[in-house]
Amino acid sequence: MRTEIVHIGASELNYEIRNIMRVVDQLKALGLDINLENIGDPVAKGEKVPVWMKEIVSRASMDDCAYSYCPSQGVLETREYLAERNNRLGGARISADDIIFFNGLGDAIAKVYGFLRRTARIITPSPTYTTHSSSEAAHAGVPPVTYPLDPDNSWYPDITELRKRVKYNPAVAGILVINPDNPTGAVHPESILKEIVKIAEDYDLFIIADEIYQNLVFDGVQTRTLAEVIGRVPGIAMKGISKELPWPGSRCGWIELYNRDRDRDFKTYTQSILNSKMVEVCSTTLPQKVIPQIFEHPEHEAFLKKRRARYRRMSETAYHALKKNPSIVINRANGAFYMSAIFREGVLNGNQTLPIKNSQIRSLIDSLLRSNGSISPDKRFVYYLLAATGVCVVPLSSFNTELQGFRFTLLDPNEASFARMVNALSEGITAYT
Secondary structure, eight states, X not given: OOSOOSOTTGGGOOOHHHHHHHHXXXXXXXXXXXXXXXXXXXXXXXXXXXXXXXXXXXXXXXXXXXXXXXXXXXXXXXXXXXXXHHHTTXXXXXXXXXEEEESSHHHHHHHHHHTSOTTOEEEEEESXXXXXXXXXXXXXXXXXXXXXXEGGGTTEEOXXXXXXXXXXXXXXXXXXXXXXXXXXXXXXXXXHHHHHHXXXXXXXXXXXXXXXXXXXXXXXXXXXXXXXXOTTSXXXXXXXXXXXXTOGGGOOEEEEEESGGXXXXXXXXXXXXXXXXXXXXXOOHHHHXXXXXXXXXXXXXXXXXXXXXXXXXXXXXXXXXXXXXXXXXXXXXXXXXXXXXXXXXTOOOTTOOOOOSOHHHHHHHHHHHHTOTTOOHHXXXXXXXXXXXXXXXXXXXXXXXXXXXXXXXXXXXXXXXXXXXXXXXXXXXXXXX
């Protein structure tokens, strides 16, 4: 082209969770049975959407207004409901004007990072959910700025390192917290969240909290939402229904803005996010309209409680099966529906492999790995595990970390099937290492 058309951050956009599906499709064509543990879609994994929820959506779909535009910021009655729900917590108070709906949190994430000044950085956890790290890096056109989560301390943030990296990087304007965390399944205690708020206060930053899994914290595990601990610090909480209901195909998420009047720049910045939504007209109407009815349904909390209990059992099953393997470090998940393990230093090398009976599959995987000479050691493991066992996990290095490991889901509704998958994973690790 006569002028450069590629965005400066284009090379930073990568999503291995989906990329690996291209390999999965090729292996399926060769007759391999695949157990998908890479994508956090409860419905695709076999969870049943309850009838009472379907009935609410069905009734709402009969109203003509469900097919029309809604206000650009979102359905007013739903925003009022969500603001009141937040204010019950007794922390930062908001009104309906402090809530903006999006077509899923992916849309919200793109807007939140995309409307930052390019030189302003959000420091993100490492490892972190790829959509955050890629979007933040793409807006700046350079790799992400990160702070470590510690696998030897329940995947909690290293607060000392976070403070140091904020102090010596004046470009950092905000801190990202994912709680409960994806990809690790960690849930951060109130004390750690308050320390992060203190860092933001000391260095005049704002906080972004991805709380999409906030209602999937396992019973007995203690944490707080951002609204409860943020005090006077400006902040953005990201929430949605895709994981909780579950209804990932709704593409329905929202952000809540805290203390936006306490800082002129923050208020102008968040107004630009709202203006961008107005240019789009609105987000999808139907899922917004049914949120209050679903959240207030008498069976909703019992439904969530049952799901949380099952995910916790899956976490225990995986933890006890994998903790005995000397090659990895594994922590229990305390929320969401993911777990991550890391390989101990020096365990992986570029020569390891697994036996693959099908010669065509063997040839395909060897060819894919040869064509990518810079492939990370954990991605090499993931490819061989997939080809040898049909178990599809995600390399941890794809979550913006130098740690080598893998993430898998806790979603299989068949607990016996899940146990077989975990055993195949453990045996694969042993054979590979």
